[in-house]
Amino acid sequence: MKKTQSCPPPVRRAALYIRVSTEEQAKKGYSIPAQREDLEEYARTNGYAVAGVFVDEGKSARKRYTARSAFMEMLEKVKAGEIDVILFIKLDRWFRNIADYYEVQKILDAHNVAWKTTQEHYDTETTNGRLYINIRLSVAQDESDRDSDRIKFVFQNKVSRGEAIFGNPPLGLKVEDKHIVPDPETAPLVRELFRHYESHRSISRAVREVGEQFGRILWLDGTRRMLANPLYKGVYRDNLTYCEPLIPPEEFDRVQELLKERSIRHNQTGRIYLFSGLLVCSECGRKMAGRYATTKRKAHNWEYHLYRCPTAMQYHRCPHRKEVNEEKLEAWLLEHIQEELNAYQMQWEASASAPVRPKVDKAAILRKLEKLKQLYIDDYITLEEYQTDYQKYRGKLDAEQPKPQRPDFDRLRTCLNAEFQTGYTAMSPIQRRDFWHSIIKEIRLNTENSPQILFRV
Known part of the structure; x- marks a missing residue:
């Protein structure tokens, strides 16, 4: 009687997923080489065949997973049946958003793909195990939300004081003593760009002629973004006097109207329509x-x-x-x-000459906003109370109807x-x-x- 030989189980194909944000890579040691070494060792020890390494560098787990290019590439291979299991070191490398987690989990379940963490233990097959994952994700999302709120508050405070929160301002401006100021070398180019566009209403013509005049290559898309950047009139976020205007606000606003109208429409025939766009x-x-x-x-x-x-x-x-x-x-x-x-x-x-709504006391409202901010810093009010009152006072400022110029x-x-x-x-x-x-x-x-x-x- 012949003995039947049992076939060895197929080798499971593992995808190694690595995610770092710039801050985490610097402060927590979650570098790409460290994560990759850990995952490859785990795959060797457990007999997995590495089907691919997917790295999202500088990507936050708070953003939608669709914004992670490597993650989306990995999902496509899941749908194509090329992956059996996904390995990553910790749950926070995977998600910090409960809704996104369950959305992706449906895709994995539909294709019988499991996931494992190399430095934590999770059980997705029992009710208690799934509850534990839910709790951990909720805690991670809450911590991330709190960090985000703190960072936003710090930035908001800096913006209210007119301090720079970025290192590369647009052409024509520079950072000096933590504030944005006009750059004497490139400011004339930007002023001429705005003047030229307002006179001729053609971005391509402004790019060509101003670029030739100053001996600098300008790009069409970049120039279009420059012309629409309110920083040039001294405005950033909610601060209307964030920095010294490079372009007079009235001139900047006129250019915005021109950009909206797209007054001159180019055609390939070369025909000139005098009133096109008017x-x-x-x-x-x-x-x-x-x-x-x-x-x-x-x-x-x-x-x-x-x-x-x-x-x-x-x-x-x-x-x-x-x-x-x-x-x-x-x-x-x-x-x-x-x-x-x-x-x-x-x-x-x-x-x-028609009567307008009475002007609000802008200075008084700004003082109240400053006191409100101090109450939040001193922990006398919660973040929710701060945000509610802040929106109320901002609404009063926005409702002011200035006298028409x-x-x-x-x-x-x-x-x-x-x-x-x-x-x-x-x-x-x-x-x-x-x-x-x-x-x-x-x-x-x-x-x-x-x-x-x-x-x-």
């Missing part, structure tokens, strides 16, 4: 789109530009179906722009002096487009294409 349908609020058409005049094809409401033409959900001719609108503006400016100024002055009507009148039409006729199409965008914020057209002008003041 015309708005007053019925649906959509920007009116430009198109070109051709006609034959004296044996020559003549091109002209038209604007129409896209909601009406494409989706048939707006009653504004009339197109406006660019040449006719341009002629109307040249004839009526000065009287439209007069009417706009009268309307603004009438609205500015008078627009610079003189600048517009200088642009629209008696001789401006003579100079206008000598302009190129691009210069004409830039001229209209420099003085007009928006032209609203109703169903009859009657214009209502909002000036850029």
Whole structure:
């Protein structure tokens, strides 16, 4: 009778997961080499075959697990059936968030993948074991929350005093004596960048021309972020006077309006639409789109530009179906722009004379906020009480309605002096487009294409 030979059990494939944050690696000795050495030794001792090493460096366990690239790569291999068990040294390397833990645990259970810690013992197969894990994760999450609150409070205190909490401020600024100040070497470049963009409303053109002027390479995306960074007007988080403004706040705010409008739309045909981004349908609020058409005049094809409401033409959900001719609108503006400016100024002055809400005592509220902070530091109130009262006082500050600043009507009148039409006729199409965008914020057209002008003041 032949003896049956029993087959040895298959070798289990183990994924080694390592996570460190910068602070933990420095203070607690959770370095990548130390974790890897521990996990590899555990795998050898217990007969596991290492199926992969997944390292998330500088990643906090408080963030969503989807933000950990190595962790997500490991989950994909779990779903592909390439892993039998996941090894990590301690539970806090895995998660400090209960909701995320159970979300990932469902994925592991669905693919029969277990996990083990090399320096702690957990039992996931019994009710008491799962309860113990839940308690440990709750404690870890609470400790992490407390640390986060303390760090936020320290940073908030530094920001309120105008101290720098970062080491690499944006171009044009530098850190000096723990405060952000203009950098004499690069500040002129940033000022010229803002001025150039406000004049021409083209980031790509500003990048090219300002970069050439100062002999520095500027990148499109980086420049766009610079133009939108409130630190340049001295604002950071809740502190409106965090540092000395590099760009005057009024100029910075005007640039933000331009960025929102995205007034100049580039097209690959090279056609120049004088009012692209300025015309708005007053019925649906959509920007009116430009198109070109051709006609034959004296044996020559003549091109002209038209604007129409896209909601009406494409989706048939707006009653504004009339197109406006660019040449006719341009002629109307040249004839009526000065009287439209007069009417706009009268309307603004009438609205500015209306009574406004009483001004709150800003200094008194700031003193209360300072006392509130001291109460929290001295442990007289809880963090929850501090946050509730802080939001209440901040709400009072935000509710203040400052007196509107008078627009610079003189600048517009200088642009629209008696001789401006003579100079206008000598302009190129691009210069004409830039001229209209420099003085007009928006032209609203109703169903009859009657214009209502909002000036850029």
